[in-house]
Amino acid sequence: VSAARLFAAVDLPGEVRSELASWARRGVGGRSELRLVPEENLHLTLVFLGWRDEEDAARIGSLVVECAAGPIEASLGDALWLAPRRPHVLTVALDAADEALSSLQSRVQEALVRGAGHEPEDRPFRPHVTVARVRGRERVRPSQIELPPVPRATFGLRALTLYRSRPGPGGSRYEPVARVGLA
Numbered sequence: 001v002s003a004a005r006l007f008a009a010v011d012l013p014g015e016v017r018s019e020l021a022s023w024a025r026r027g028v029g030g031r032s033e034l035r036l037v038p039e040e041n042l043h044l045t046l047v048f049l050g051w052r053d054e055e056d057a058a059r060i061g062s063l064v065v066e067c068a069a070g071p072i073e074a075s076l077g078d079a080l081w082l083a084p085r086r087p088h089v090l091t092v093a094l095d096a097a098d099e100a101l102s103s104l105q106s107r108v109q110e111a112l113v114r115g116a117g118h119e120p121e122d123r124p125f126r127p128h129v130t131v132a133r134v135r136g137r138e139r140v141r142p143s144q145i146e147l148p149p150v151p152r153a154t155f156g157l158r159a160l161t162l163y164r165s166r167p168g169p170g171g172s173r174y175e176p177v178a179r180v181g182l183a
């Protein structure tokens with residue numbers, strides 16, 4: 001049987017993706033040690049499942065979309081290099097307006113632990129959007145990179161989606177397996 005690489009994510013409004021992409025381009029677009037995440041790929045990961053039996057994808061998709069429960073508001077927060085001491089990615093934190101986002105993440109994680117044999121991460125959920133990735137073997141020193149201020153934005157999260165990630169030479173392509181709106 002073939003395998004599908006799956007992750008559950010929250011989709012951002014198009015204007016927010018566009019603002020984030022342009023901020024990242026201004027901040028690190030000229031640096032060869034980093035590659036920008038394409039604008040259409042910008043998202044907030046809730047749970048990364050990894051490689052799964054392709055035949056289970058649709059059922060896992062139903063488990064995920066059933067977790068949606070109404071609107072979620074968030075704002076763009078600080079720029080964060082992760083992990084701080086040895087960064088692999090440049091991200092922007094998402095600041096939640098209330099408990100709705102972390103509750104959604106807990107529900108999705110719970111559902112996947114119970115219904116899909118997922119091993120939960122023991123790190124706390126820290127919502128962030130990855131905007132650039134450090135290329136293999138390269139190193140970045142955040143103290144030497146001056147980033148422009150992150151644009152301010154407060155918005156409703158658009159949708160909850162189970163994605164299939166298809167690795168490719170020019171970067172991964174994401175395909176929605178199941179999606180539900182959050183508005």
Ligand code: ATP
Pocket residue numbers: 005007045048130133165166167168171172
């Ligand atoms: P590429 O790997 O081609 O650079 P990508 O990282 O966006 O692109 P995936 O590796 O399939 O594509 O990752 C999909 C999503 O899951 C991304 O948000 C990524 O940060 C997250 N992710 C990937 N691997 C892990 C992991 N081991 N633990 C937690 N999240 C992960």
Ligand code: MG
Pocket residue numbers: none
């Ligand atoms: Mg990856």
